[in-house]
Amino acid sequence: MTDTTAGVPRTQAQRTAATRAKLLDAAVDSLVELGYAGTSTQGIAKRAGVSRGAQLHHFPTKESLVVAAVAHLVDKRLAEILEARPEPDRALETLFDAFVGPLFDAALELWVAARTDPALHEAMIPLEQKVSDALHVGCLEIMGDRISPDAIDLSIELARGFAVSSLMRTPESDQEFRERLLPVWKALVMK
Template identity: 45%
Template sequence: MRIPQQERSRATQQRLLEATVDCLIEHGWSGTTTTLVAQRAGLSRGAQLHHYPTKAALVLAAVEHLAARRAEEIRVEAAALPVPELDRAVELLAAAFTGPLYVAALEIWVAARTDALLRTALVPLEARVGRELHRLAVDLFGADESRPRVREAVQATLDLLRGLGVANLLSDDSARRRSILAVWTGQLAEVLA
């Protein structure tokens, strides 16, 4: 009766999900095999299959886990921002679209395009995450969406960050990104003002 099994089970599942996300980051979607995930989690394949009987089950759980982590990461950094300043707010969001977690999410999005099961599970989830992100951005920017063009400008900002994140995939792009964001932030300020 050392460790309650419910807690132990939860901990093991967490380890598996973390390992899945790590594998996605390091080896990409096709490199993320169940065997590798089990190894990385320091678990036997048997234990893995006990918790997640199929690869689909594992990945779907990992997707939710990933979404939660991304949301939390953004929220934490947002909380560390005392004064609503546009430049810093955009910078903060940009970080969320260049980190490893975004990369993992991208791997899953691209894979889901041609994987019916993943896709159907992902679309509603991403819709929710997208709305949350939008809301967060609105708050960060101190934007008033009832004014014309504000809503579109905020969304454009997020989509721009998505694109910059893609451009950052293969080689470090931070210098270019900075100068682009500097200009866009100015434009954004005009719309929000």
């Protein structure tokens, strides 16, 4: 049986990219649904519908797979945000929203697990740099010179902290908290 798309045989590079994408998506889904402790490479391979050998070929360790999955999601999410061309006056809301959803949930699972897992911690260092760089680029793209580099760093840390603390609030109280504190945050960091 020939692997085809619309009757045209796919190249090896296309098949490789498709397999990697399936594995990355399955890894994110597993992190969000089961957490890091409940995620296994065998379970990810099964979710992705690929063989264990194919999974090991692309990602030889659990750490390499889950970190690559979150990095993949970072790239995808940044592209979505920038394509939406948010208004500069709503840039902090956009940053706030970057810490909501599957990307944040998966990353949070990795941050917590990395605290006590030295191999994961080591694998996470380049990912955290990639996340910080992507957020910086996004903020600069949206706000330009309306915010300083230090204010961007502060804003990223605040958004991450707000996102973590929101786990303990109801959606209604989270919205009230956000509406009350966003104007204060803007006044502190925007030029």
